Every structure is written in C-alpha cells, then in structure tokens.
Amino acid sequence: MHKQIAIVTGAGKGIGKAISLQLINDGFFVVLVDADKTCGEKTAKEIGKTKSVFYQTDISNEKQVVQLFQAIEKKYGNIDVVVNNAGIIRDNMIWNMEAADFDLVINVNLKGTWLMCREAAKKMKQQNFGRIINISSRAWMGNIGQTIILHQKLV
Numbered sequence: 001m002h003k004q005i006a007i008v009t010g011a012g013k014g015i016g017k018a019i020s021l022q023l024i025n026d027g028f029f030v031v032l033v034d035a036d037k038t039c040g041e042k043t044a045k046e047i048g049k050t051k052s053v054f055y056q057t058d059i060s061n062e063k064q065v066v067q068l069f070q071a072i073e074k075k076y077g078n079i080d081v082v083v084n085n086a087g088i089i090r091d092n093m094i095w096n097m098e099a100a101d102f103d104l105v106i107n108v109n110l111k112g113t114w115l116m117c118r119e120a121a122k123k124m125k126q127q128n129f130g131r132i133i134n135i136s137s138r139a140w141m142g143n144i145g146q147t148i149i150l151h152q153k154l155v
Contacts, residue, residue, distance in 0.1 A: 005076045007031040010086030012039025024051045033057050059112030069119040082120040084113045084134045
C-alpha cells in the first residue's frame with residue numbers, strides 16, 4: 001500500500017495549517033502549498049520532514065501549478081487528495097478599488113482554484129482515484145458596497 005498524498009493550498013497558517021495537521025493525524029503525507037515562503041517553511045519545520053514537504057507556489061500562476069504537480073508526481077507518484085483552501089480578500093468601495101486588487105482576488109480565488117482542480121483531475125483520472133475538496137470562507141457574504149463580493153456572487 002502506498003502512502004496517501006494530500007496537497008493543501010494556503011497551508012502556511014490558519015485553516016490550511018489546521019487541515020494539514022488533521023490530514024497528518026489521519027495518516028497522510030501532506031504537501032504544504034503556500035505563496036508565503038516564511039509561513040510555509042515555518043509550518044513545514046513544525047510538522048517535520050517525514051510528514052510533510054513545503055512548495056512555495058503562486059496558485060494563480062499556471063506554470064507554477066503545472067510544475068508543482070509534475071514535481072509531486074515525480075517524487076511521490078500519486079496524488080490522493082487536493083484541498084483548495086487558499087484565498088485572499090482585497091476589498092473596497094467600487095470607486096476606491098484598484099483594478100489590480102480586483103484581478104488579484106479573482107486570479108487567486110477563482111483561477112487558482114481552477115488551475116489546481118485541472119491539474120489534480122488529470123492525475124486523478126489517470127490513477128482512477130482521487131478527491132478534490134474546495135472550501136471557502138464566509139467572506140463571500142461581504143458588507144454593503146463591497147466591490148469584489150458583488151462580482152463573485154455573479155460568477
């Protein structure tokens with residue numbers, strides 16, 4: 001029986017770190033994925049090399065996501081679970097929001113999740129097994145006048 005491999009995005013802190021710790025308690029080897037090198041390396045060090053590995057990855061960057069999956073496949077052979085936890089919020093009233101902030105949120109929260117799902121699905125189809133878990137926060141509920149929230153509800 002092979003070691004089950006789980007990938008968790010946004011694993012450097014918060015909910016992603018907690019999910020990673022629970023997966024380790026359940027017997028998985030966890031690939032910690034985070035754009036923040038400092039947080040990711042700190043979490044990997046706390047957990048230990050025998051239970052996890054850290055990959056600094058910007059999930060909104062297609063090339064980085066493809067390289068992440070190639071590296072994992074080469075090193076571990078299988079991918080059993082992907083937990084898409086990473087997400088950001090940059091919000092403001094529409095007249096104060098920069099287009100770059102809007103793009104950043106859409107690229108991480110939507111495109112990044114889609115890229116991770118696409119690459120995971122390719123491998124899981126080949127393996128004839130796998131689970132993809134997409135989660136989000138309550139931030140989508142927003143406050144009156146929040147620009148990003150209005151657009152995400154339409155997507």
